Structure formats: structure tokens, C-alpha cells
Amino acid sequence: MDRNSLLAVGSVALDSVKTARGRVERAVGGSAVFFSAAACNISSVVPIGVVGEDYPMDRLDGLKERGVDLTEIIQISGQSFFWSGEYSENFSSRETLVTELGVFEHFDPVIPAHLADSRCVFLGNIHPAIQSNVLKQMNMPQLVVCDTMNYWISQCKEELLDLLNRVDILMINDSEIRELTGESNLLIASRMVHSWGPEAVVVKKGEHGAVFFGTDWSFAIPGLLLDGVVDPTGAGDSFAGGFLGYLSSKEVFTRDHYRKAMVYGTVMGSFAVESFSIDKLETVSKESILKRVAELKDLTSFD
Amino acid sequence: MDRNSLLAVGSVALDSVKTARGRVERAVGGSAVFFSAAACNISSVVPIGVVGEDYPMDRLDGLKERGVDLTEIIQISGQSFFWSGEYSENFSSRETLVTELGVFEHFDPVIPAHLADSRCVFLGNIHPAIQSNVLKQMNMPQLVVCDTMNYWISQCKEELLDLLNRVDILMINDSEIRELTGESNLLIASRMVHSWGPEAVVVKKGEHGAVFFGTDWSFAIPGLLLDGVVDPTGAGDSFAGGFLGYLSSKEVFTRDHYRKAMVYGTVMGSFAVESFSIDKLETVSKESILKRVAELKDLTSFD
Numbered sequence: 332m333d334r335n336s337l338l339a340v341g342s343v344a345l346d347s348v349k350t351a352r353g354r355v356e357r358a359v360g361g362s363a364v365f366f367s368a369a370a371c372n373i374s375s376v377v378p379i380g381v382v383g384e385d386y387p388m389d390r391l392d393g394l395k396e397r398g399v400d401l402t403e404i405i406q407i408s409g410q411s412f413f414w415s416g417e418y419s420e421n422f423s424s425r426e427t428l429v430t431e432l433g434v435f436e437h438f439d440p441v442i443p444a445h446l447a448d449s450r451c452v453f454l455g456n457i458h459p460a461i462q463s464n465v466l467k468q469m470n471m472p473q474l475v476v477c478d479t480m481n482y483w484i485s486q487c488k489e490e491l492l493d494l495l496n497r498v499d500i501l502m503i504n505d506s507e508i509r510e511l512t513g514e515s516n517l518l519i520a521s522r523m524v525h526s527w528g529p530e531a532v533v534v535k536k537g538e539h540g541a542v543f544f545g546t547d548w549s550f551a552i553p554g555l556l557l558d559g560v561v562d563p564t565g566a567g568d569s570f571a572g573g574f575l576g577y578l579s580s581k582e583v584f585t586r587d588h589y590r591k592a593m594v595y596g597t598v599m600g601s602f603a604v605e606s607f608s609i610d611k612l613e614t615v616s617k618e619s620i621l622k623r624v625a626e627l628k629d630l631t632s633f634d
Numbered sequence: 635m636d637r638n639s640l641l642a643v644g645s646v647a648l649d650s651v652k653t654a655r656g657r658v659e660r661a662v663g664g665s666a667v668f669f670s671a672a673a674c675n676i677s678s679v680v681p682i683g684v685v686g687e688d689y690p691m692d693r694l695d696g697l698k699e700r701g702v703d704l705t706e707i708i709q710i711s712g713q714s715f716f717w718s719g720e721y722s723e724n725f726s727s728r729e730t731l732v733t734e735l736g737v738f739e740h741f742d743p744v745i746p747a748h749l750a751d752s753r754c755v756f757l758g759n760i761h762p763a764i765q766s767n768v769l770k771q772m773n774m775p776q777l778v779v780c781d782t783m784n785y786w787i788s789q790c791k792e793e794l795l796d797l798l799n800r801v802d803i804l805m806i807n808d809s810e811i812r813e814l815t816g817e818s819n820l821l822i823a824s825r826m827v828h829s830w831g832p833e834a835v836v837v838k839k840g841e842h843g844a845v846f847f848g849t850d851w852s853f854a855i856p857g858l859l860l861d862g863v864v865d866p867t868g869a870g871d872s873f874a875g876g877f878l879g880y881l882s883s884k885e886v887f888t889r890d891h892y893r894k895a896m897v898y899g900t901v902m903g904s905f906a907v908e909s910f911s912i913d914k915l916e917t918v919s920k921e922s923i924l925k926r927v928a929e930l931k932d933l934t935s936f937d
Contacts, residue, residue, distance in 0.1 A: 416764060421818035490817035491854050515724035517841075518859040538820075539842035554844060556821045590936040630854050631934050633893035 333501045336374055337579040338446055338472075339366045340465050341455020341568070342435055343380035343404055347415040348607060350422065352561040357392045358608035361412060362455030363404075365565035368612035369572025369599035371397040372620060373634040376572075376582045377446060379465075383411040383434045385500070393613040396629075401500035403443065422563050442468040451579040453571055454498070456480050459491040466497055466526040467613065474584060476533075476575055478567070484511045487505040502571055505536045517542065533574065535567050543593050550590045555627060562607045566600045569612060573599030598623045636936055639677055639774075640882040641729070641749055642669045643768050644758020644871070645738055646683035646707055650718040653725065655864040661911035662693045664715060665758030665781065666707075667870035671915035672875025672902035674700040675923060677874075677883045680749060682706045682768075686714040686737045696916040706746065712737040727864050741885055745771040754882040757801070759783045762794040769800055779803040779836075779878055781870070787814045794840060799831035808839045818847065821852075834892070836899075838870050846896050853893045858904045858930060863893060865910045869903045872915060876902030901926045 341362030346398045348355050363378040366519040370376040378399040382388075386406060395401055410433035418425045439461055448470040454477035462477055469475075483491055484507060491511075495501060501508075501524055506515065514520040521532040521544035532544045540553040574596035581588050598620060602611045644665030651658050658702055666681040673679040680703040685691075689709060712912050713736035721728045742764055751773040757765040757780035765780055772778075778801045786794055787810060795815075798804060804811075804827055808820065815823040824835040824847035835847045843856040877899035901923060905914045 423818070488874070516861055516863070518861045536842065539839065540854075542856070542859070544859075549859055549933055550739070551843075551856035551859070552936075553845070553856055556845070556847075556852055556854070558819055558821045560819070587937060594936055628936070630852055631933070633853070633855075633897055634890060 335377060335446055335449040335451070337370060337376045337377055337451045337575060338379065338442075338449040338463070339370070339453040339455060339572075340379045340440060341366060341457060342412050342438075342454070343378070343382050343386070343524055344407060344412040344414055344435070345386070346564060346608065347413075348562055348564050349417040350562050351418070351420050353607070355562070355607040356631050357413070359387070360565055360608055362392075364391070365568035365603060365612070366453055366572040366575075366608060367399045367564040368394055368609035369569040369581075369603065370576030370610070371399045372599065372615060372617070373573065373576035373595060376576065376579075377403055377449070379440050379446075381405050381407060381434050381438050381440070381626070382621050383407065386411045387402040394609070397613065407434055411435075413526070416564070418563065422560055425563075439464060445618075448472075450474065451575055452476070453480065453575050454494075455568065456483075459483050459487050459494045463490065463494045463497070464466060466494070471577070474499050474501055474575075474578060475502060476571065477503050479507065479573045481507055481510055482579065483554070492527055495524070498529055500531045500533060500568075501529045502535065502574070504567065505534050508532065508534055518544070529587070533596075535570055537563075537566070541570065541593060543589055545586070545589070547585065550593055552593050552597050552627070553631065555623065555630070557601060557605065560604045564607075565609070566603050567602035570596040570600040573597070593623055597627060637659045638680060638749055638752045640673060640679045640754045640756070640878060641682065641745075641752040642666050642679055642756040642758065642875075643672070643682045643762060643765070644756070645680070645715050645741075646685050646689070647715040647738070648689070649867060649911065650716075650732075651865055651867050652720040653865050654721070654723050656720055656866070656910070658865070658910040660716070662690070662718070663868055663911055665871040667697075667912060668757055668871035668906060668915070669758060669875040670702045671697055671880075671912035672872040672906065673879030673882075674702045675902065675915070675918060675920070676876065676879035676898060678703070679879065679882075680706055680752070682709050682743050682745070682749075684710060684737050684741050684743070686710065686712040689714045697912070700916065706749070710737055714738075719867070721866065725863055728755055728866075742767060752880055753777065755779070756878050757781065757797075758871065759786075762786050762790050762797045766793065766797045766800070769797070777802050777878075777881060779874065780807055781805050781874060782810065784796060784810055784813055795830055798827070801832055801834060803834045804832045805838065805870075805877070807870065808837050809833060811835065811837055821847070836896070838873055840866075840869070844896060844900065846874065846892055848889070848892070851889065853896055854898050855900050855930070856934065858900060858926065858933070860908065866907050867910075868912070869906050870907035873899040873903040876900070878901040897927055897930055900930060
């Protein structure tokens with residue numbers, strides 16, 4: 332039996348979002364959903380998550396059609412994780428209006444035996460102790476990427492550092508790595524993270540792009556220039572989905588593959604923000620993806 | 635007689651600067667000085683400016699040795715433009731402590747006949763009416779680049795728009811173009827500027843790099859990853875100096891040349907911030923410059 336390529340553990344949520352371009356009510360979202368919606372355009376992916384009885388599972392049919400294995404999104408008694416937020420006019424800030432954890436509050440997934448030897452693992456933004464529990468159930472994955480957020484950095488730093496010691500790549504926002512390390516210079520901050528375990532750090536900077544910090548090399552990519560941003564929700568998870576989706580399709584992880592993975596992360600993040608929910612990610616064509624990869628090449632190349 | 639390649643009009647100042655890495659008192663600075671210190675590493679340049687009797691002209695000897703023609707920096711009776719400022723610990727903001735315009739207050743340069751047909755012109759950040767006066771004295775320059783700042787945008791917008799109608803490239807910070815256009819999306823904002831005259835806009839984003847917006851193509855470059863920033867003063871003018879220094883060394887201005895000019899701008903900006911004043915710019919070797927160009931290539935390339 333083929334070894335499964337990519338496992339993603341994270342939230343499966345309902346999001347009500349308001350932006351300058353419109354609003355959406357109780358749309359499918361969450362880190363595992365955005366990640367999978369991005370990754371499935373490049374690779375096969377199995378998201379692991381939990382939802383309540385209220386979850387409109389049929390709204391994930393589009394992902395199923397794109398090969399996402401939804402059998403590990405477990406539906407149990409209770410309410411689904413619900414988040415509601417509103418972005419400022421220019422998308423530079425957002426206000427959280429409602430967070431109801433629902434069944435997600437006690438999410439502590441059991442990894443089925445047939446998935447324990449997945450090659451690549453994405454640990455979405457959840458409690459670092461839960462991320463560690465997932466990792467303990469895995470059978471020597473080749474590549475583990477974890478996300479986190481300010482809340483865990485301030486509330487569970489010790490557990491986060493314990494986790495970091497066992498992950499390959501930390502994927503994090505620029506403001507978050509500054510908070511995590513207490514260092515404002517990203518190059519110096521990334522060296523601190525390397526000393527804690529991860530061999531690489533991917534720093535996401537929103538419209539300014541992203542930087543891959545290896546221990547002795549780096550790769551920086553600007554954001555695509557977009558004039559039709561609709562909703563930034565899920566951009567970071569979609570970036571991770573493009574990044575890991577690309578890598579999991581490769582036999583080995585070379586520097587050239589990491590570079591190209593950053594490109595696919597950027598491209599999938601750009602599609603994510605051009606619609607509410609996963610609307611664009613789950614309908615985008617292979618041609619559109621390749622076109623945007625070419626655009627990014629043209630945007631950044633010089634001789 | 636050869637047509638002079640590059641003319642730069644701007645301030646010639648004395649700067650007292652304090653940063654987390656130290657302080658310097660009454661060091662040479664100003665837009666024309668930083669621009670020339672960067673450009674002279676690539677091309678010949680003639681700065682035009684005015685200073686008072688107190689100006690330590692011998693501190694510009696290093697530039698003269700690198701071929702900068704200092705004959706149009708006129709020394710007159712009075713005090714030199716003096717600026718004093720202090721940067722926050724992480725360089726993210728700065729406070730101006732003192733601004734004494736001195737003889738710069740009535741700066742309205744007369745362009746000598748032998749310089750009126752310079753091919754490339756940099757209009758440093760001064761009153762847009764003075765920038766326009768300079769331009770009126772020029773004999774059909776092939777490339778005019780102007781800088782500006784928030785103060786002129788809010789105080790003299792009409793004169794600034796009048797100027798823009800006659801320049802080829804507006805070079806501006808991201809916060810400034812947002813203020814100028816009232817539009818937060820940089821792609822949309824650049825289109826507004828195009829409609830006012832300039833065929834291109836270069837948006838400088840500090841550590842996040844810079845973007846060249848042509849009317850139907852763009853080029854984005856991330857900042858170099860630096861762990862030894864000493865003083866950000868003059869970074870933007872040094873970027874402009876690298877940018878125009880490179881272009882003025884070319885017979886024609888192709889897209890490939892504009893791309894490479896952005897690279898040289900980024901590289902010269904990176905040297906500028908690694909010392910106080912022009913200390914590094916006026917001592918950097920050709921090898922160090924080429925090495926950093928190669929670093930930028932490695933930082934951004936993918937296949």
C-alpha cells in the first residue's frame with residue numbers, strides 16, 4: 332500500500348466574515364479546511380478534524396471531488412467551532428466579534444493506524460500540547476510543519492518550545508516570530524528558532540510576501556500584486572497548503588523544491604484572498620495556478 | 635563633449651542621529667549626498683546643492699575621489715541644513731528632534747549651461763515647485779525621477795501633481811503613495827499615479843523591499859536580509875542612487891535594465907543602513923557590490 336503523502340490536523344470551522352467587499356455567514360473555514368482546499372490542487376491530502384451536528388458537510392463536497400479524503404473529519408454531538416470577524420476597510424486589521432469553540436474545545440485527535448505513517452504532516456494552529464500528541468502518534472514522518480499563534484506563544488510557551496524541538500519547519504507570521512523570540516530582526520529571530528530545533532522557519536508577511544530561513548541559506552518571495560482582495564481569512568493556511576502540497580508531491584526535499592514550494596504557497600494564498608471561504612480555492616483550474624506561478628516568475632526575475 | 639549622465643538635486647545636510655547601535659554628530663547627509671554616495675559606485679554623478687559656511691567640505695573628499703563632481707555644491711553665507719533624529723530600538727519609527735533649514739530654506743538652484751543637457755535627473759525630496767523649476771531649466775532629459783514626502787503631499791498637492799505630469803518615474807514610500815492617492819492597494823494606487831503622468835512608480839517598502847510598477851508590467855524585489863543595521867537614514871536616497879546610477883550607465887532603458895536598476899537600488903540601500911552617514915557607501919568595493927547582487931539573485935531565484 333502506498334504511503335499516504337499528506338496529513339493536516341487543525342480546525343474545521345464556520346466563519347462569519349465582513350469585509351469592505353461584502354460578507355458571508357457561517358461559511359466553511361478553519362485551518363484544516365483552507366489548508367486542504369489549497370493542497371488538493373497539487374497533491375492528495377487527508378484533513379483531521381472535528382465538527383458538530385450543525386456542520387454542513389455537503390459544503391465540503393467540492394473538496395471531495397478534488398480528492399480530499401474527508402473520512403477523518405469526525406462529526407459529533409454539539410456545536411461546530413464558530414468564528415466571526417470584521418476586517419478594516421483596507422484589510423490591515425481585523426476585529427474578532429465571536430469565538431465559540433464548541434466541540435473543538437476538546438479536540439485531541441486519534442490518528443488512525445493507516446495514516447500514522449504519512450510522509451508529511453501539517454500541524455495547524457491549535458494548542459501545542461495537542462500538536463505534540465498528534466506527533467507522538469506518527470511513525471517517523473519525513474517532514475513536519477507546524478503553525479502557531481500569539482495566544483499559544485504567550486500562554487503555553489514551554490509546551491510550544493517542547494513541540495518545536497520535534498518539528499522540521501515552523502511556519503509563522505512576522506509579528507508572531509517577533510513575539511516568540513523577543514527579537515525584531517527576522518534573520519536573527521530565525522537563528523534563535525533554529526537553535527530550538529526546526530531546520531527552517533517560514534515567515535509569512537501578508538502582502539509583503541514570505542521568507543524561508545534555512546540554517547545557511549534563505550529564499551524570499553514578494554506577494555503577488557492583487558487588485559481584487561475580498562477576504563484575507565485563511566490566507567496563511569492556504570499558503571501552508573500550497574507549500575506542503577507541493578513538497579509532498581516530491582520524492583525528496585531539495586532547496587529547489589523548497590523554493591518552488593514557497594511559490595506555490597504564495598500562489599494558493601493569493602487565490603484564497605480573492606473570495607470568501609474556499610470558493611476560489613475549490614474551483615481554481617490547474618491552468619490558472621500555472622499562470623500565476625509564471626506571473627510570480629516574471630514579477631521577480633532579473634539577469 | 636560628452637553629455638553628462640546624471641544630475642542630482644537635493645539637500646546637503648548635517649545629521650545628528652541616535653540609534654540602538656550608537657550615535658553620530660553633525661555627519662554629512664542629505665538626499666543629494668546619499669544619492670551621490672550610492673550612484674558614484676556605478677556611474678558619474680553631479681549633485682547640486684547649497685551649504686553654509688559651517689559645512690565640512692573636506693568630509694566629501696571621499697566622494698570626490700570616487701568621481702563625484704562637487705563643483706555645484708555651492709557654499710554661501712549662513713548655516714547648513716541641520717537635522718537631528720532618534721530611531722526607536724527596532725528602527726521601526728523615528729522622532730525628529732531638530733530641523734534647521736538654514737541656507738536650504740531659499741534653495742532654488744540655477745542649473746549651469748553645461749549640465750542642462752544631462753541625460754538623467756534625480757529630483758530629491760524638496761518643494762515640488764523647486765523641483766519643477768529645475769526641470770524647466772533642463773534640455774530634454776531622457777529620464778527624470780522624483781522623490782517627495784508626506785509634507786509636500788499634504789501642503790502642496792497641486793504643485794506636486796503639476797510636477798508629476800512631467801516626470802518619468804515617481805519614487806515614493808508605501809505610506810506616502812497611500813497618502814498621495816487615498817488608496818491603500820498599491821497596484822490600484824500606482825495606476826492612479828500613471829494617470830497623472832509618470833510611466834512608472836517605484837514604491838519603497840523598507841525591509842520589505844520595493845516594487846516597480848510600469849503601466850503594463852511590474853517587478854518586485856524583497857529586501858536583503860541584514861543582521862547589522864546601524865542607521866536607516868538615507869536608505870531611500872541611496873536606493874535612488876543605485877537605481878539611477880545603474881540606469882544612467884546604460885544607453886537605453888529596457889525592462890531588463892529597470893529590473894537590474896531595482897537590484898542595484900536594493901544593494902546600495904543595504905550598504906547605506908549598515909553604517910552612519912555615508913561611511914559604508916563611500917568605502918564599499920566593487921567586489922562587495924557584485925557579491926550582494928549575487929546574494930539577491932540567490933535569495934530570489936526559483937525554477
